[in-house]
Amino acid sequence: MIGRRFDYMLVWGHGVEHMEAIAAMIREHPAFKIVKVLHHVPESVDLLVHAVYSFDYAPIEHLKDKTEYLRATPRESYLVFLENRDPDEDYFGEGSFRHLESRTMKALKERIRDRFNPYRNGKRTDEHVIHASDNQLQTDHILRYLGYPGVELFADRNVVLSAPYHLGEITDYCIRELHISALRCRMVTGERHHPEATVVAVEDTPHYRALCGDGEAYRLYLRTFLGTALTDDHTLEGLLRLAASFDYLAPPFDNAYVIVREEEPGIFAVLDGAHRVAILKHRGVTSLAAAVICNKE
Amino acid sequence: MLDLLTFFGDIAGLPYCVVKMSPSFPQYKAGEDIDLFCYSVNDVAAKVVSWAKRYAAKGYGIKVSNVHKRQHVHVDLLLEGALNFRFDLYEAMPAYEKLMVKPALFESVLENAASAFFPMGEVQVEVKVPAPVDDLLIRYLEFAEWYDVRPDKIKHLDFIMERGDAQTRERMLQKLHHYTKLPPLFIPHECPFCRFTARLKKYLPG
Numbered sequence: 296m297i298g299r300r301f302d303y304m305l306v307w308g309h310g311v312e313h314m315e316a317i318a319a320m321i322r323e324h325p326a327f328k329i330v331k332v333l334h335h336v337p338e339s340v341d342l343l344v345h346a347v348y349s350f351d352y353a354p355i356e357h358l359k360d361k362t363e364y365l366r367a368t369p370r371e372s373y374l375v376f377l378e379n380r381d382p383d384e385d386y387f388g389e390g391s392f393r394h395l396e397s398r399t400m401k402a403l404k405e406r407i408r409d410r411f412n413p414y415r416n417g418k419r420t421d422e423h424v425i426h427a428s429d430n431q432l433q434t435d436h437i438l439r440y441l442g443y444p445g446v447e448l449f450a451d452r453n454v455v456l457s458a459p460y461h462l463g464e465i466t467d468y469c470i471r472e473l474h475i476s477a478l479r480c481r482m483v484t485g486e487r488h489h490p491e492a493t494v495v496a497v498e499d500t501p502h503y504r505a506l507c508g509d510g511e512a513y514r515l516y517l518r519t520f521l522g523t524a525l526t527d528d529h530t531l532e533g534l535l536r537l538a539a540s541f542d543y544l545a546p547p548f549d550n551a552y553v554i555v556r557e558e559e560p561g562i563f564a565v566l567d568g569a570h571r572v573a574i575l576k577h578r579g580v581t582s583l584a585a586a587v588i589c590n591k592e
Numbered sequence: 593m594l595d596l597l598t599f600f601g602d603i604a605g606l607p608y609c610v611v612k613m614s615p616s617f618p619q620y621k622a623g624e625d626i627d628l629f630c631y632s633v634n635d636v637a638a639k640v641v642s643w644a645k646r647y648a649a650k651g652y653g654i655k656v657s658n659v660h661k662r663q664h665v666h667v668d669l670l671l672e673g674a675l676n677f678r679f680d681l682y683e684a685m686p687a688y689e690k691l692m693v694k695p696a697l698f699e700s701v702l703e704n705a706a707s708a709f710f711p712m713g714e715v716q717v718e719v720k721v722p723a724p725v726d727d728l729l730i731r732y733l734e735f736a737e738w739y740d741v742r743p744d745k746i747k748h749l750d751f752i753m754e755r756g757d758a759q760t761r762e763r764m765l766q767k768l769h770h771y772t773k774l775p776p777l778f779i780p781h782e783c784p785f786c787r788f789t790a791r792l793k794k795y796l797p798g
Binding site for chain 1: 633634637638641642644645648649653654655656657658662665670
């Protein structure tokens with residue numbers, strides 16, 4: 296039995312309209328943590344189906360009938376990558392189709408299908424709105440198909456520092472006390488498929504505005520860019536919940552420093568921790584201990 | 593001045609071993625370091641950073657450097673931009689070039705670590721140090737590796753000759769011979785044909 300693994304769920308075109316509700320069901324499950332969300336528009340649905348099912352336990356010819364319905368679905372999808380903290384693996388199927396699968400993932404997958412699959416004559420069809428991985432190898436395969444270095448993408452590369460995977464390896468950093476007024480947050484503006492990066496003061500972020508009561512601006516920000524420029528999983532409810540109970544660097548988060556890099560003398564870009572900085576600013580905190588990356592490009 | 597004994601009080605439950613301890617410990621001079629072997633550099637480094645935070649308000653900076661694949665990490669305490677003290681953390685034997693060292697020596701040192709006690713007010717703080725044989729062995733490795741470029745490393749040879757008794761030195765040599773080997777000597781290939789062609793090249797144009 297393994298302690299944790301990385302899985303993924305693929306929301307097919309006809310399930311995209313339910314993406315928010317599907318993500319909410321995943322978040323409610325204690326075993327799963329969403330680590331990355333990607334909006335993917337394949338060259339063709341056939342190509343994506345082939346990529347997804349080429350690593351299946353069943354031969355793709357067997358799955359032709361099962362996947363025929365996908366040809367009529369819209370040519371877009373979401374890929375939700377999950378840390379599965381309770382895989383509870385077991386064998387399912389018979390004969391040559393017998394395979395190892397996560398019971399936790401299987402149960403969640405079925406609940407989502409029960410809720411969102413099309414129904415006919417009162418019966419749930421097999422026109423599944425989602426596909427889920429059976430094992431971590433399939434997650435690795437689909438990440439490579441999308442151009443990422445497999446599940447190694449999510450490997451923890453850093454010493455002490457609790458840094459998100461997308462910052463990669465941080466070889467040198469210093470812990471320093473910084474004024475919040477010296478921090479700048481990287482935001483996204485523009486359109487969903489033509490985002491532009493910008494750098495703003497903490498008080499100008501949608502995160503801070505949400506804490507001041509303008510939650511809709513933050514919701515709109517997430518909805519606009521989720522899966523494109525924003526691939527982390529955030530919600531307004533999550534931000535407000537964090538703000539209610541947040542205690543910066545209190546155990547067990549004593550090494551979860553806000554991570555910054557000095558962009559120009561005395562001005563620091565926040566690479567990780569914009570939400571936490573917004574909360575501290577909203578509380579009237581004027582300075583915080585942050586991890587300043589010394590020499591990572 | 594950092595109170596190093598409070599740090600060792602904080603890591604009382606962790607497996608570690610301070611190697612090549614300075615005779616002046618827990619006192620130190622600015623720029624000095626302490627070498628620790630441990631099973632988890634990440635755990636010990638996290639403890640160092642947590643402990644060091646109390647000094648941040650006194651003007652100390654903390655710098656963490658991943659020297660080699662998270663198996664060798666420096667945690668530096670800086671004062672006014674200069675190195676004040678370094679925790680040199682190892683999760684495996686340092687890479688020696690003058691001798692080939694079996695990796696298992698690392699676990700042997702950790703598992704056989706002894707306790708040394710240092711007074712801190714009314715209490716005695718335990719600091720784990722190598723067993724006498726391992727202490728001499730590691731100092732010998734350090735001397736052998738660096739004696740030709742770092743004259744100060746003679747201090748380790750002095751330590752071996754002055755502190756170790758004959759029996760401990762004998763056991764140290766036995767353990768040294770078990771865990772180390774001289775690296776193979778590279779002799780450039782020089783057969784008569786190669787010598788001939790080397791001479792011929794002198795007379796060829798270009």
